[in-house]
Every structure is written in structure tokens, then in C-alpha cells.
Amino acid sequence: MDETKTTVAEELDEAAVEAELETLGVSDRKYLRPREIFAFLLTSFGQKNLSQYVNAFRQFFVISFLGISGSAYGVIMFIESIYDAVDDSISGLIIDRTRTRWGRLRPWLVVPTPFWAIANIMLFTAPAFLVHEWQKIVWVVFAIFVYNLGMSYFGAWNIMLYNITPNTNERDSLIATSKFMELFGTFLPSIATVLVTFLPNLTHNKIGMQDVYTGFAVAMSLIAAVTAFYGFSAMRERVPLASREQMQEVGVIESFKNVFKNRPMFILVLSGFFNGFKSVGVASESFYWMHNSKNLVHGTIAGIFTGLPNYIMVPLAPKLIRKFGAKAVCVGSGIFAGIAYLATFLIGVSGDFLVDWDVGNTIVKMVVITLCLTICGLPNQLMNVAGAVLQGDVYDYSEWKTGARNEALVQTVQNYFGKAANSVIQLLSGVVISAVGYVARKDEFGNIVAESNHNVLLGFWAVFCLLPAIARFLYGITLMFFNVTGETKKQMLKELEVRRLEKVQAMEADKENNTEEN
Numbered sequence: 001m002d003e004t005k006t007t008v009a010e011e012l013d014e015a016a017v018e019a020e021l022e023t024l025g026v027s028d029r030k031y032l033r034p035r036e037i038f039a040f041l042l043t044s045f046g047q048k049n050l051s052q053y054v055n056a057f058r059q060f061f062v063i064s065f066l067g068i069s070g071s072a073y074g075v076i077m078f079i080e081s082i083y084d085a086v087d088d089s090i091s092g093l094i095i096d097r098t099r100t101r102w103g104r105l106r107p108w109l110v111v112p113t114p115f116w117a118i119a120n121i122m123l124f125t126a127p128a129f130l131v132h133e134w135q136k137i138v139w140v141v142f143a144i145f146v147y148n149l150g151m152s153y154f155g156a157w158n159i160m161l162y163n164i165t166p167n168t169n170e171r172d173s174l175i176a177t178s179k180f181m182e183l184f185g186t187f188l189p190s191i192a193t194v195l196v197t198f199l200p201n202l203t204h205n206k207i208g209m210q211d212v213y214t215g216f217a218v219a220m221s222l223i224a225a226v227t228a229f230y231g232f233s234a235m236r237e238r239v240p241l242a243s244r245e246q247m248q249e250v251g252v253i254e255s256f257k258n259v260f261k262n263r264p265m266f267i268l269v270l271s272g273f274f275n276g277f278k279s280v281g282v283a284s285e286s287f288y289w290m291h292n293s294k295n296l297v298h299g300t301i302a303g304i305f306t307g308l309p310n311y312i313m314v315p316l317a318p319k320l321i322r323k324f325g326a327k328a329v330c331v332g333s334g335i336f337a338g339i340a341y342l343a344t345f346l347i348g349v350s351g352d353f354l355v356d357w358d359v360g361n362t363i364v365k366m367v368v369i370t371l372c373l374t375i376c377g378l379p380n381q382l383m384n385v386a387g388a389v390l391q392g393d394v395y396d397y398s399e400w401k402t403g404a405r406n407e408a409l410v411q412t413v414q415n416y417f418g419k420a421a422n423s424v425i426q427l428l429s430g431v432v433i434s435a436v437g438y439v440a441r442k443d444e445f446g447n448i449v450a451e452s453n454h455n456v457l458l459g460f461w462a463v464f465c466l467l468p469a470i471a472r473f474l475y476g477i478t479l480m481f482f483n484v485t486g487e488t489k490k491q492m493l494k495e496l497e498v499r500r501l502e503k504v505q506a507m508e509a510d511k512e513n514n515t516e517e518n
Contacts (some may be wrong), residue, residue, distance in 0.1 A: 031165040031238055037174065039234030040164065041181040043109070043157055046227030048182040050120065053189040053220045054147075055279070057213060058123055060286040063433065064440045064448050065210045066126045066136050074430025076141055084148045091152040092410075095159075103237040105163060108156035109228045115150030117221040119143045124217035126210060157231065161388070162395050163239045166500055168493060172318060175388045179381055180314040183307065188223075190303050192216045193289075193296040205445045239500070261401065265394045265410055267482045268387075274474030275334075277428075277467050284463040287433065291451035292460055293357045298366060306374040310381045317385035326393070327482045329386040333379030334476020341469035344372040348461055355461045356454060376468070383475075393484040400492045403499070432463050 062068050068076075098104045122143035130136045161178070165171055196212045289299035320329050347368070348354030354369055398410050436459025441449040451457065484492065 029167060030170060031167060032170060032174070036164060036235050037177070039231045040160065040174065041178055042227045043160075043231035044178045045181050045184060046224040047154075047157060049188050050116075050220045050224040053192070053216060054120060054123070056189055057192065057216075057286060059430070059433075060290075061124050061126075061210075061213050062140055063430075065213070065446075066130070066140065067440070068133070068136055068140060070430045070433035070438070072133075072137060072430070073140075074428065074434075076137065076144065077430060080141075080144050080148060083145065084152070087149060088152050091155075095153065095156050102232070105156040105160050105237060106232050106235065108153045109160075109232040112150040112153040113225050113228055116147050116154060117150075117225050119145075119147035119150065120221050121214070121217045123147065124213045154228070157228065159395075160231075160235060160237070162392050163237045164235055166239045168392070168396075171392060172321070172389055175392070176314060176318045176385050179317070179385045179388065180311070182384075183310050183314065183381070189216070189220065190300050193286075193300045197295065197297045200445070200447060205447075208445060209447050262394065262398050262410065264390070264397055264482055264484045267478060268390060268394060271330075271475050271478040274478055275471050277471035277474075284433070284460060287438070288460045288464045290448060291438075292355060292457050293362075293365075294450050298357075301366065302370045302373060305370045306377050309374060309378055313378060313381040314385060317382050320382065321386055321389060325485055326386040326389040327479060327485050329382050330390065330479045330482075331476045333383045333386070334472045334474075334479065336472075337376055337379045337383075338469050338471075338473035338476065340372070340376040340378075341465050341472060344369075344376060345462070345465035345469065347372060348465065349458070352454075352458075355457050358452075390479075390482060390484075393489065396492060396496060397484050399499075400496055432459070436460060436463070 059073060062073055063070055095105065095108060098107065100107055120143075122139065127139075130139055161174065162171065165174070192212060195216075196209045199207045199212055200209055285299060286296065289296050293299070317329070324332075352359065354365060357365055395410060437453065437456050438451060438459075441451075443449055
């Protein structure tokens, strides 16, 4: 009889604990103040403008205006990626072990600002004193290395998303909202192509194409810097952290060992590597619009319309994630986009329809390519939102397994493999431009002359479509193996809620003891 009572009592206790965990797991407590939400969104806006501008135009400017060959640029980026991977290993450890009165992450919003801001402006400047190619290469190498050094630490702003609230529902909502805000971060850089096209003519070449790119580099740097400083002043960090003493108990080697046990992290690393091949196509966009379509403004016009569905897809993303899960959304989006890009390529090469715009009706071509690119881009924001949710699962999984939050170190290892792989992609991005046989030609005012060689134009189109198609296919297939889903994720979140509550209680107890002793 006593044993029966004991068994019943144990079952009741387990049920009570389970109920308490369930309550903690679905807590609706709101942590974020409106000012903090606005600050995070504004920081996201500034960073997105900067990264979008650099990613879209850096290669085009360095090759076309500074005069570095595509092969030389590719080698520079290959070496830079290897260096950056090592640098990220150091910055990740430093960020994770940072403990200041302002928090662990907030100081890194402002400290590295001068480095990436000045270096970014250098990347879009072609000083007259750079006469020899080796001088130009040294200039670019220095600027790229300093830019990435600053960005290694400024990357802490991304981790803020997972630390300003412990409520996963609130976090996921902020992810979707921030991705919606990022859509506006693609608008300002797109204006550059309009000004590049028209300002030289309107000012009788007193303001050249090169001047426009340099001016925009200054503007993007200022916007990103101002928004970063505001984010530092307005946001707080709320997820409990291990103390400095506890972090020191875990050695550097042990920290890396813990991270390497994170299976979902490696799935994201691999998917990111495959998806990175799309950046080769993105880097070639300016070449395609300038030379195949004969006018950079065509790209801007297409971008306006192709971006419109994003404003619908971002609000739709949380609903799809709740219904199907973040993993399923990413997998489906990748496969869909891969098929769409492949179909676009086939449409374009049929009779050279979208390869050479000198033949045929330009308006018809604009309508067709805009429609095709809109379909290709439909899943982009679904992938961005769902991918950020999966990234949060990776950080939570690491805390669940090791007992300490080490997002910067997890991000470091991700970046290490990602950038080591990206070194191959960056090398390819420069090599493919040389491989298609392109050599930049300028007029007497230093402006770029459109290419007319059919084989070069066909090469630009292939890079523009096929590499993104391959990237999206492999991205979706890889994420089929992501394992933090279903019951595993539910159990993980329940246990983390309890652990975090215990940490908060322990911190409060220590404060009370210190107060009594004083």
C-alpha cells in the first residue's frame, strides 16, 4: 500500500512539474519596450543598407574603376576569406567573454565603427596617386582586411536579437519584423544605379560614375554608424549569462569542443556554404545590367517590382512557420527557387531572348525578366525569416547542451567554416568574370563602355541564373537534415526556461547576500 501511495505521489509530482514547465514554455510575458524594438529595427536598417551596397557594387567598382583584373580580385578575396575566418575565431572568444556595465554585446555596436566605415569608403575610392597595379592591389587588400576586421566585431548586433528577450515567441516576432524592415535597406543602394546613369549627363561629366559610387559609400557608412550608436543607447540584454568566473572555468579548447558537438550548427554551415554560390550571381548583376541590357537603370526598375512581393511574404512567414515549421519552410523555399532560376535561364537563352537586349523589344524583355526574377525571389524573405529562427534554435541548442550561452563562439565556428568555404566562392566570383572573357573598356571621361561580344554576354547570363539555381537547390536539400524540430525542440525550450529561472534566482540571491554583508 505504501509503495502504491509513493508511486501515485511521484506521478502527481511529475505531472505538477510538467505543468509548470508547460506554463513557462508558453509564457506571454513581454520584455521589449517600443523604443528597443525601434532601435533594433533601425540598426538592422542601417546595417542592411551598408552590406547591400558593398555586396552589390564592390566587385564592379574595383574591377571597372580601380582597374584590378577579375582574377586578381578573386585571389584577394580568397586570401581575405581565410584571414577573416581566423580573425572571427578571435573576435568570437572576445565577444563571448566580454562583461561590461553596458552588457556583453552592446559595446561592440560602437567600438568597431571607425574601422569598417573608413575602410568601406576606401573600397569605393580610386585615388589618382594609385598608378601601378601593385599599388591598387595593396589599397584594396588593406581596405578589405580592415573592413572585415571591423565587421567581425560589429557582427555582435546580430546576436543581440537572441539576447534582448528570453521569450521565443517575442523573438520570432521581432525576427519577422526586422526582416520586413530590412526590405527598405535595399532601396537606398538601388538609387545609386539611377544616379550613376543620369548624373554624368546632367552635370556634363562634372560628376562622374565613380564620384556617385564614392558618395554613396560615404552615405551608407554614416547611416550605419548613426543607427548603430542609437541601438547601443536604447537596447538592453536580458538573457541570463554565465559569470566571468564561470566562463573562465571553461577553457578555450573546451569551448571549441562544445561547439563542435552542435550538429544543427553544422547543417546550417553546410546549407550556408551551398547557398553562398548565389552571391557569385549577385556580384555579377551589375555586369549583366550594364552590358547585356545596356543600361544599369533596367536593374533598378526590375528591382522595384521584384521586391514588392517581399512586403507580403515577410508578414506571411510567421504564419507558415507556425503551420509547417521553420525547417520545412526553408527546404520548400530552396527547392522552389532553384526550379525558378533554372526556368529563367532556359527562357533567356531561347533565341538569346534575354542575353543580348540589342535584339528585340526592350519593354517586352523588361516585363519578362521582371516577372521571372519576381518568381525567383518569392521565397527569399521566407528563407530569411525561417533561417533566422533556425539560427536561434542553434544558439538555444548550444546552451541546452553546454549550460552557457556562447553565441559569438558558435557564430565564430560557423563563420570559420562558412568563410573558408566562402573563400572558394569569392575566388570564383572574380574568376568567372575573367573566364567569360570580359575586359573593362572606358570612354574619354572614364565611364564604362557596354560590352558587345556575344560569348561574354552569354557568360554573364549564365552566371546571373545558373549559380543561384544550384545554390538554392543545395540549400534546400541540406536543411532536410536539420534535427532541432518537433518534440526535441519543445523539450529543449522547456528545460531552458527552468535553467534560466534558476540562474535569475541565483543572481538575486547573490545580490541579497552581498547587500547583507555590506
